[in-house]
Amino acid sequence: MSNQPIGIFDSGVGGLTVMAAVRKALPNESIIYLGDTARVPYGTKSAETILRYTEECLAFLAGKNVKAIVIACNSASAHALPYLQHKFHLPLLGVIEAGVEAALRVSRNKKIGVIGTAATINSDVYAKELKRRDETAAVTGLACPLFVPLVEEGWLDHPVAFEIAQHYLKPLAGGGIDTLILGCTHYPLLKNVIQKVVGDDVDLIDSAESVAAALQKILTEKKMPAGGQKPFCQLTVTDQTPSFEKLARRFLGEEVPAVKRIVF
């Protein structure tokens, strides 16, 4: 048993969907969330810069005595996790493995689509991981750079969101995918629009729940679940704008805890 908190890191507010899933699956656990809102987005940056920023953020969380860290950001999971896995002496979980596992479990024909930021798609990490686990998997990856700003602007059901989704997802038509991985924390908020475009026969994979389940499994294996405490939840960000709370509520779907700002 361990009452140390869990660290959740994201480039911004998108990872709050992961935090919500973790709180639901593990209601006794305390959580320290760090969103690098001053330097968001990561999805347009180079691998080197993503790695540098991620390392700085994980070091902050490790310094808070967390017992495990979830990297909720896909771009950071893609470019930083493999290098940082052995640098921090505690379990590090990314969203990619969780998403890949869920997709392979759900897909019948192993024709799988992946959508994400330019950084995530260019890394090719989803395709590599899917093929490593199932060499018959046929993967189509598509970058959808306008999805993040659309979500941040709150145009979740706007006709423009539908048109943009149609444009980006056109290459999937006729390819016969039966599963689509939402490879960015922002995309689950566009679920309705994306589902309408790809059709009801395609299963959408949101890795928030999968990563929460993976975390639960690790904590059980390592005999580290919390117990007998009143859990706390701390939101930490590197920049706080007037729109932050509105955005946070959109992602968290509940009351937003007090927010602390730190400066790197």
Added chain:
Amino acid sequence: MSNQPIGIFDSGVGGLTVMAAVRKALPNESIIYLGDTARVPYGTKSAETILRYTEECLAFLAGKNVKAIVIACNSASAHALPYLQHKFHLPLLGVIEAGVEAALRVSRNKKIGVIGTAATINSDVYAKELKRRDETAAVTGLACPLFVPLVEEGWLDHPVAFEIAQHYLKPLAGGGIDTLILGCTHYPLLKNVIQKVVGDDVDLIDSAESVAAALQKILTEKKMPAGGQKPFCQLTVTDQTPSFEKLARRFLGEEVPAVKRIVF
């Protein structure tokens, strides 16, 4: 006469439109451009963070022995210029004053619209500066957060760009403005779409040329123009992605000089 270079600072690549205007107006001047591409965009950040990042970037340029600095970024001009004006002992020019001057010169009815990022519009700096110079000015400011990602995605004439512009600019209809300030370096690339939405009777103000003219005036006054040298042009960025050169060419409209990356 001074052959010291001119510094141009922007949060990213958008300021290259200003660099192009400066090169055209002052072909003998050497230029060192700094784009803070690792931390772009500034327009969604808080005033405090914008100020901190801008100060760091200007200190870099000042260390390169520049004779004047142009802050091409509207968000940085709005939130940082007033505080940094006396901190650096060399002329600092922002784009806001230049845009305001041009708008008041062009407008007949002094009903003026301003579009920009959330940070720029929330600062209210354009309205304040317009009214300070002409108290009869009636100003309508509108934030257009999706314009920057649209430009970076290259959807300059896409039907979606037109729809988004229609949505954002709707509050201007019937207001009788005759002048619209493009208060963000990215927006001139959407000129066609914006002009179509607001109609041909509205003059669009792009501050790149105005700020180049203001720079020329200051250099003449201070007897500091360059002469008798072969000017150089150096591009410096804080992050370099695969898409950088493509984007740079879009903004610069000509061959992109060699790019140097620095790390803060």
